[in-house]
Amino acid sequence: MILGIGFLIVVTFLGTSLEALIPRKPTAPVQVAQAGPYQVTLQVSPNPPSINQPANLSLQIVKKASGQLVSNARVILASSMQSMDMGTEEIVARSQSPGLYQAQAHLSMGGSWQLHVQITVPGSPAATTNFDITTQ
Ligand SMILES: [Cu+2]
Structure with missing residues (x-):
């Protein structure tokens, strides 16, 4: 029993330190997600982003149904x-x-970040989606 718990602690410790040591795979420089009636294409540059300088994020938003660009959104x-x-x-x-x-x-730190996106077009309810971005 005590051995079992000790083993668990060692494994947990190794797991945590390994996660910090192993280089993480960068997320794709272009990602697509669905937010309600919209399709959002996120481009991150540079990719992976640097922790020392701001990452440039560009989002293209189109209406899923028509493919039309959404130009009057608050993002x-x-x-x-x-x-x-x-x-x-x-x-x-x-x-x-x-x-x-x-x-x-x-x-500003290496690891997994979540980018939450909220899109509001006048007269329509807000739509949201999330992207994962990995920094190194
Ligand atoms: Cu952190």
């Missing part, structure tokens, strides 16, 4: 770390051209 991004509470950075993306929104995020 709010919130980035947070998945494995710990480092707070949440909220960013309002700037409209760059019809359907294209850009923002910079400070992903």
